[in-house]
Amino acid sequence: MSDLKSFYEGRAADANGVTVRDAGLQGMITLRGDLANAKLKAAVKKACGQAVPAARRAVITGGRGAAWMSPDELLILVPYAEAAATAAALALALKDQHHLAVNVSDARAYITLTGAGVDEIMAKCAPVDFANFAVGEFRRTRIGQVAAAFWKDEAGAFHIVAFRSLGDYVFDLLATSAKAGLVNL
Amino acid sequence: MEQTAQLGGRAVVDGAEIDGQQAEDWVAATHQALAKMDNVTIRTRMMGAGVYDHGYVIGYERLTDHDPQLDGPRHRLWRIRAKQIVTATGAIERPLSFAGNDIPGVMLAGALRDYLVNWGVSVGDRTVVVTNNDDAYRTALALQAHGLGVPAIIDARSAPSGDLVAAARAAGIRVETGAAIAKVMGKTRVTAVALAAQAGEGGVLEDIPCDAVAMSGGWSPVVHLWSHCGGKLNWDAERAMFRPDPKRAPTGAAGEGFVVTAGSASGALTTGEVLTDAFEAARAAIKAAGGKPKAGKAPQVTVVAEAPLEPVWLMPQGASYELRAKAWLDFQNDVKVADVQLAAREGYESVEHAKRYTTLGMATDQGKLSNINGLAILGDALNTDIPSVGTTTFRPPYTPISMGSIGGAARDDLFLPIRKTPIHGWHTDQGADFEPVGAWRRPYAFPRKGETVHDAVTREILNTRENVGLLDASTLGKLLVKGPDAGRFLDMLYTNMMSNLGVGKCRYGLMCSENGFLIDDGVVARIDEETWLCHTTTGGADRIHAWMEDWLQCEWWDWKVYVANLTEQYAQIAVVGPKARQVLQAMGTDMDLSKEALPFMQWADGRIGDFDARVYRISFSGELSYEIAVPAAQGRAFWDALLRVGADFGIMPYGTEGLHVLRAEKGFIMIGDETDGTVIPQDLNLGWAISKKKDDYLGKRAQERSHMSDPERWKLVGLETLDGSVLPDGAIAVAAGQNANGQRNTQGRVTSTYHSPTLGKGIAMGLVHNGPSRMGDVLEFTKGDGTFIKARIVDQVFYDKAGEKQDV
Incomplete structure (x- = not known):
C-alpha cells in the first residue's frame, strides 16, 4: 500500500x-478482556513482548508494548504494518474466551x-x-x-x-x- | 504569590521597626534571602483568586498590564495543588457610616496614606481624620510630616490613649474625642465637615473647613480564601472583626486542615502581632505538610502601644433618617444604612435575603467594604448581635479575573476543536462550503467557479442520479459490538431484530430511548458469529457509544459484550449512482461486485485498486450505491484514486445538502429533521422496523402507553405545493378554529423541505394529523409573514417508489 x-x-x-x-503511523490494538487471565497474559506477552502492565502504567519500548486503559482494556502497541496481523493473532489465541481485539491504528x-x-x-x-x-x-x-x-x-x-x-x-x-x-x- | 508588585504589605508604609531595621530594609533583605532559595518561587502581581477542594488554588497573574509593550500573554491563570496553603491576605479597612461619606475627597485613611507615601499624591491640603481606632492617627502624622494640614482628628472614642494619640497631640494636632462627623459638606468635592457628638443625634457643633476626609472604622481580616472552601469564622467582639477559627479550617480528603492564615488575615493588628502569628502559621503549615521547621523565633518589633478600637456602626449613633439615607454602606452597589434598615422592616431578616433585597455586598464588592458595617446595621435593626446575623457566603474569585486568563490558548484556531476526516484537506482545497455536523465540519456542497451554492447542490444531485457521485461519509459512527451476548444486547437496543441477521448481511435499524422516542438510526452489519458493526448518525456516534456502555456497565453488567468505537479507524466513501459499479471495476478489484455476488444490503471484504476495502451495498440515495470503508491512513489516496478513475464516468463529489435532498426524494427520514425528541418510530410509519416477535426492547413499554399508541398522533406524509414552490422549513399546517388560548388550531408541520432538482419542484415531508389516510387533501401552511401556501398530502416517496434503482 x-x-x-x-x-x-x-x-x-x-x-x-x-x-x-x-x-x-503507530500500530495500536484495543484489547478488552479479563486482564488477570493467564491466557490473555500469555497472548499479550507474545503480541508485544511485554507483560500486562499494572493499573495506570505503560510498558513500551521501541514502539512495542502495552498500556493500561481500564480494568478490562489494554492498548497494545506494535509497528503499524504488523497491527492487523497482531490483532488477528490475539483474537485467535483468545477465541475460547470473551474478549475483543481490534486494530485501531488508523x-x-x-x-x-x-x-x-x-x-x-x-x-x-x-x-x-x-x-x-x-x-x-x-x-x-x-x-x-x-x-x-x-x-x-x-x-x-x-x-x-x-x-x-x-x-x-x-x-x-x-x-x-x-x-x-x-x-x- | 503577591497580589501587588511589591512584597511587604503595609509594613513599609506604616514604618515599623523590625529586628532593628526599618521595615523597608527588612522586607528587602528578607525578599533577597528568599529569592536565593531553590525551593522558593516568588511571583508578584499574582492574586490567589480561589481556594477549592483538595488544596486546589487558582492564581491569577497579571504579566503585562503594567507594561503593555512587553511580549507574551497579558494574564495567566495558575492551577496549583498544594499540600498546605498559607493565606497572608491582610486586612481591609472599614469605612465609617456617616452622611456624605460618598462625597469625593472622603477616603479610607489607609488608602490616603498609601497615596501619600507610595505615590507622592496629596489628596487634599487640609484633611480631617475621622476614626474609632489608633491606626488612623498614622495618616494624620504622615500628612503632617509631609507638610500638609490636618485641621482635626475626630475620634469617636471618649478617651483615646495610645502612643500614636500621644504623638498626634504632641505634634499639635487638634484631637476631638467622643466626636463624630454629622455630615460632609460639598457636592463634587468635600468642602467641610460638620462636627457633632458621637453620642448625639447630629446636632452640629462646628463646621470644620477641609478638602479631604480620611476615615477609618477599623480593620477586617481578609478571610475570603480561608472561607472559600469551608473555613469557619469567630466573631471577636473586642476587635470588632470576624477571625478565622484555626480549629475549623477547610479540610482535605483525610479531614485534615489545609489552610492556615497568617498575620492580619488571622486578625493580628500590630506589626508585632502580625510577625508572631505569621511565624507560627508557617511552622504549622510546614509541619502539616510533613516537613520539619527549623528552630528560630519570630522577628522582633519595636512596640508601639495601641489602644483598642471602639465599634462604631453609625455616626453619630442616633443619626436621623435624613442622615442615615446619605450614609453609604456599599459604595459599589449604592446601599445606604437606611436601605438595610428598610430591608429588616420588610422582613428580610436572613442576611442572605437582606443582601438580595438591597444588593449589599454583591458582585465586585463581595462584602469587602460593606460586609461588617452592613451586618452590624442589620443586627441592630433586628435587635440582635453580629454573630447571630452571620455572614454571607464568600465565593471565588476574590476579585474578578479576566475571561482571557480562563480561556488561555483557547482562541482563534484553538477556540473550538473541529474534527476532520482524512479527506478534509481536499474539501478545503476545493473551497467547499462547510456546515457543522456534531463536532465535524462536513462539506455542504462544492461550488465551482462562478457557481452559487444552490447551483452546486443541483449539479451534484443531478450528476449523482445520472452518472456517479462521491460522498465523504467518514463521519458516520461505526461501533463494533462483540461477545456471546452481543445479539441479545442489540435486540434490546434496536427496535427490530439484529440477532438473526446473517453474517455478511446488513439491516437498517432504529434505536429508541426508554421513553420510546426515536434517538438514532443506521445500518447494522453482521461481521461474524459474535460481532456486529453498528453504523450510527454522525452526531450520534459518541452519544450512542456512551449509551451502549451505560447499559452494559450499569444495567446488564453480567452480559458478555464489548463495544469499541471504530468511527475514526476508517475513511468511508460512498460511490453512488448508476455508474458506481463501473467506477469500482475500473479501479481494478479482486471482488465480484455484481448484483448476484454482492446484492443490495450485503457487505464483503476485498481489494479495490490498491486499497484494503470493506464494501457495504447500502443506499441512502435510492441509487446503486457502495459505501466503502478503507483504513483512515489510506483514505485520502483512495478518494484521489476514485476521482481520477471516475473522471471518465463523470464522477463528482457531493455534499451534505445533496445527501439530504437525495434521501428526501426517496422519503428516507433523517434523525434531527423528522425527529426532535418527541417523535416515535410509529409516527414515521416505521412500524415495519419494529419487531413484533421480541418480548422487549428499549422503548417498547413506553410506546404501548395510551398517548403513544393514540391514533390521533401526527404521522409522516409527503407534501407537494400546488404551485411547485418550496415550503418554508418548519411551517405549520393550520386547522379551523382556535384553541383555548385564542391561537389558531394546527394539524401538522413540515419536517424536511427542499427543491428537488430531480423532479424540478418543491418536495417536503411533514407530520400531519391522520396524514396517511388523507392522501390528496390540500392543507394550508403558514409562510411566517401572515400569508399561507397550499400543499397536497402525497406519498412520502417521490422518486423510484419500487426501489428498483438501488437494487441493480
Missing part, C-alpha cells in the same frame, strides 16, 4: 527547545513531545500533576478540550495518543504552548 498518511503527515514544530511531532493520532521543559508544556494543557508523573506512568485524561492519553519515556519525552480527527488540534495546542515559552518555575 502506497501513500499512507498520518494525521499531519509527519509535521513537526520547534519552539524554545521543545519539539512537537506527528510521530507517524483511528489515532500519535504525537511526541521532546526537549527540556516538556513537563511544563504538558502541565499547561492537561489536568495532571506532572511534578509527580513518573516514567512509565500512563494517563487517560484530556489535553485542552479533547480526550487524550500519554506516557513518559526514560528520556523524559511524552508520547501522546489522541483521536485522529482531533490530532491537529492537540498538535497545535502543544505547539502554541511551547511557543509561549516556559514560565520559569
Whole structure:
C-alpha cells in the first residue's frame, strides 16, 4: 500500500527547545478482556513482548508494548504494518474466551513531545500533576478540550495518543504552548 | 504569590521597626534571602483568586498590564495543588457610616496614606481624620510630616490613649474625642465637615473647613480564601472583626486542615502581632505538610502601644433618617444604612435575603467594604448581635479575573476543536462550503467557479442520479459490538431484530430511548458469529457509544459484550449512482461486485485498486450505491484514486445538502429533521422496523402507553405545493378554529423541505394529523409573514417508489 498518511503527515514544530511531532503511523490494538487471565497474559506477552502492565502504567519500548486503559482494556502497541496481523493473532489465541481485539491504528493520532521543559508544556494543557508523573506512568485524561492519553519515556519525552480527527488540534495546542515559552518555575 | 508588585504589605508604609531595621530594609533583605532559595518561587502581581477542594488554588497573574509593550500573554491563570496553603491576605479597612461619606475627597485613611507615601499624591491640603481606632492617627502624622494640614482628628472614642494619640497631640494636632462627623459638606468635592457628638443625634457643633476626609472604622481580616472552601469564622467582639477559627479550617480528603492564615488575615493588628502569628502559621503549615521547621523565633518589633478600637456602626449613633439615607454602606452597589434598615422592616431578616433585597455586598464588592458595617446595621435593626446575623457566603474569585486568563490558548484556531476526516484537506482545497455536523465540519456542497451554492447542490444531485457521485461519509459512527451476548444486547437496543441477521448481511435499524422516542438510526452489519458493526448518525456516534456502555456497565453488567468505537479507524466513501459499479471495476478489484455476488444490503471484504476495502451495498440515495470503508491512513489516496478513475464516468463529489435532498426524494427520514425528541418510530410509519416477535426492547413499554399508541398522533406524509414552490422549513399546517388560548388550531408541520432538482419542484415531508389516510387533501401552511401556501398530502416517496434503482 502506497501513500499512507498520518494525521499531519509527519509535521513537526520547534519552539524554545521543545519539539512537537506527528510521530507517524503507530500500530495500536484495543484489547478488552479479563486482564488477570493467564491466557490473555500469555497472548499479550507474545503480541508485544511485554507483560500486562499494572493499573495506570505503560510498558513500551521501541514502539512495542502495552498500556493500561481500564480494568478490562489494554492498548497494545506494535509497528503499524504488523497491527492487523497482531490483532488477528490475539483474537485467535483468545477465541475460547470473551474478549475483543481490534486494530485501531488508523483511528489515532500519535504525537511526541521532546526537549527540556516538556513537563511544563504538558502541565499547561492537561489536568495532571506532572511534578509527580513518573516514567512509565500512563494517563487517560484530556489535553485542552479533547480526550487524550500519554506516557513518559526514560528520556523524559511524552508520547501522546489522541483521536485522529482531533490530532491537529492537540498538535497545535502543544505547539502554541511551547511557543509561549516556559514560565520559569 | 503577591497580589501587588511589591512584597511587604503595609509594613513599609506604616514604618515599623523590625529586628532593628526599618521595615523597608527588612522586607528587602528578607525578599533577597528568599529569592536565593531553590525551593522558593516568588511571583508578584499574582492574586490567589480561589481556594477549592483538595488544596486546589487558582492564581491569577497579571504579566503585562503594567507594561503593555512587553511580549507574551497579558494574564495567566495558575492551577496549583498544594499540600498546605498559607493565606497572608491582610486586612481591609472599614469605612465609617456617616452622611456624605460618598462625597469625593472622603477616603479610607489607609488608602490616603498609601497615596501619600507610595505615590507622592496629596489628596487634599487640609484633611480631617475621622476614626474609632489608633491606626488612623498614622495618616494624620504622615500628612503632617509631609507638610500638609490636618485641621482635626475626630475620634469617636471618649478617651483615646495610645502612643500614636500621644504623638498626634504632641505634634499639635487638634484631637476631638467622643466626636463624630454629622455630615460632609460639598457636592463634587468635600468642602467641610460638620462636627457633632458621637453620642448625639447630629446636632452640629462646628463646621470644620477641609478638602479631604480620611476615615477609618477599623480593620477586617481578609478571610475570603480561608472561607472559600469551608473555613469557619469567630466573631471577636473586642476587635470588632470576624477571625478565622484555626480549629475549623477547610479540610482535605483525610479531614485534615489545609489552610492556615497568617498575620492580619488571622486578625493580628500590630506589626508585632502580625510577625508572631505569621511565624507560627508557617511552622504549622510546614509541619502539616510533613516537613520539619527549623528552630528560630519570630522577628522582633519595636512596640508601639495601641489602644483598642471602639465599634462604631453609625455616626453619630442616633443619626436621623435624613442622615442615615446619605450614609453609604456599599459604595459599589449604592446601599445606604437606611436601605438595610428598610430591608429588616420588610422582613428580610436572613442576611442572605437582606443582601438580595438591597444588593449589599454583591458582585465586585463581595462584602469587602460593606460586609461588617452592613451586618452590624442589620443586627441592630433586628435587635440582635453580629454573630447571630452571620455572614454571607464568600465565593471565588476574590476579585474578578479576566475571561482571557480562563480561556488561555483557547482562541482563534484553538477556540473550538473541529474534527476532520482524512479527506478534509481536499474539501478545503476545493473551497467547499462547510456546515457543522456534531463536532465535524462536513462539506455542504462544492461550488465551482462562478457557481452559487444552490447551483452546486443541483449539479451534484443531478450528476449523482445520472452518472456517479462521491460522498465523504467518514463521519458516520461505526461501533463494533462483540461477545456471546452481543445479539441479545442489540435486540434490546434496536427496535427490530439484529440477532438473526446473517453474517455478511446488513439491516437498517432504529434505536429508541426508554421513553420510546426515536434517538438514532443506521445500518447494522453482521461481521461474524459474535460481532456486529453498528453504523450510527454522525452526531450520534459518541452519544450512542456512551449509551451502549451505560447499559452494559450499569444495567446488564453480567452480559458478555464489548463495544469499541471504530468511527475514526476508517475513511468511508460512498460511490453512488448508476455508474458506481463501473467506477469500482475500473479501479481494478479482486471482488465480484455484481448484483448476484454482492446484492443490495450485503457487505464483503476485498481489494479495490490498491486499497484494503470493506464494501457495504447500502443506499441512502435510492441509487446503486457502495459505501466503502478503507483504513483512515489510506483514505485520502483512495478518494484521489476514485476521482481520477471516475473522471471518465463523470464522477463528482457531493455534499451534505445533496445527501439530504437525495434521501428526501426517496422519503428516507433523517434523525434531527423528522425527529426532535418527541417523535416515535410509529409516527414515521416505521412500524415495519419494529419487531413484533421480541418480548422487549428499549422503548417498547413506553410506546404501548395510551398517548403513544393514540391514533390521533401526527404521522409522516409527503407534501407537494400546488404551485411547485418550496415550503418554508418548519411551517405549520393550520386547522379551523382556535384553541383555548385564542391561537389558531394546527394539524401538522413540515419536517424536511427542499427543491428537488430531480423532479424540478418543491418536495417536503411533514407530520400531519391522520396524514396517511388523507392522501390528496390540500392543507394550508403558514409562510411566517401572515400569508399561507397550499400543499397536497402525497406519498412520502417521490422518486423510484419500487426501489428498483438501488437494487441493480
